[in-house]
Amino acid sequence: MTYILQVDFQHDGPFGDNMVAAFTELAESINEEQGFIWKIWTENEETKEAGGIYLFETEEDAERYLAMHTDRLTGFGVPAVNAKIFKTNAVLSKLNRGPIR
Numbered sequence: 001m002t003y004i005l006q007v008d009f010q011h012d013g014p015f016g017d018n019m020v021a022a023f024t025e026l027a028e029s030i031n032e033e034q035g036f037i038w039k040i041w042t043e044n045e046e047t048k049e050a051g052g053i054y055l056f057e058t059e060e061d062a063e064r065y066l067a068m069h070t071d072r073l074t075g076f077g078v079p080a081v082n083a084k085i086f087k088t089n090a091v092l093s094k095l096n097r098g099p100i101r
Helices: 016-031 059-075 090-094
Strands: 005-011 037-044 047-055 081-087
Touching: 016 037, 016 081, 037 059, 059 081
Parallel strands: none
Antiparallel strands: 005 047, 005 081, 037 047
16 A cells, blocks of 8 residues: 655745756655655646645655655745645556556
8 A cells, every 4th residue: 555645835936947946956855755656746836836746655654754844844934734645546546547556
């Protein structure tokens, strides 16, 4: 079983290519987190939101990362972090081409 972590928060920028330039080093560091499998980065410049959808090996890995990431975002001045953790349904996800193990 794997676990999805869904995170979003207010973000005034950067977006697009500027986001890539600003956060490539951070993105590379996420690859080293315990139990991390993949992340899809999300952004909406119109609503000033950003975040991501993550896949972790265990619920504990997702919870650990969320606690650390929330502390980091708070340190960046983000006032509120919205997050949820879900179990994945591998059978149905694979049927719909989901990148699930």
